[in-house]
Amino acid sequence: MFVVGYLFSGVTHSHHSFTSEFTAEKIIKLNGNVKQVWFRNPHVRYLLTVGTSEDKSETWDLRGSPVVWLARKGWTKDIISMGDNIIVEGYPGHNGRKMLSIIRVTLSDGTVLIDRAPE
Numbered sequence: 001m002f003v004v005g006y007l008f009s010g011v012t013h014s015h016h017s018f019t020s021e022f023t024a025e026k027i028i029k030l031n032g033n034v035k036q037v038w039f040r041n042p043h044v045r046y047l048l049t050v051g052t053s054e055d056k057s058e059t060w061d062l063r064g065s066p067v068v069w070l071a072r073k074g075w076t077k078d079i080i081s082m083g084d085n086i087i088v089e090g091y092p093g094h095n096g097r098k099m100l101s102i103i104r105v106t107l108s109d110g111t112v113l114i115d116r117a118p119e
Contacts, residue, residue, distance in 0.1 A: 021063075022091040022101045030060060030100065034084045039077035041066050046080060048088065048100075062088055064102045064115050075113055084108065090115075 032050035044064035049057050064070060067077075080086060087106040093099030102115040 021093055021099060023094055024091055026092065027089055027103065028092050028100070029087060029089045031087045032060070032085070034080055034082055034086060035059060037077075037080060037082055039067060044070055044075075048086070058098055060098045060100055062090070062100050062102055070115065073114060079113065080105065080107070
């Protein structure tokens with residue numbers, strides 16, 4: 001029994017619930033350039049470089065749904081690439097953490113990608 005618990009302990013501890021990382025009380029919008037792309041499970045992720053009002057930049061960790069869910073909505077691994085300028089809306093991380101749970105992405109050509117169900 002110990003072996004089974006040990007083998008699966010990494011899986012159970014590596015996935016966090018939405019409410020432990022993000023706040024659903026507000027939605028924010030970011031505009032920036034994609035720095036890195038992880039189009040793989042358990043969740044698609046992007047690092048986004050966003051300019052601040054002080055002429056500096058911040059890196060935000062954008063979290064999406066699993067690959068298969070996004071593929072059903074028309075997303076592919078190449079639809080967002082490093083260097084792309086995007087606008088992303090979503091739920092921010094708790095306590096000012098630079099994390100965002102993706103709701104909607106607008107590509108530079110105007111294409112809108114939906115991750116969560118529209119309100």
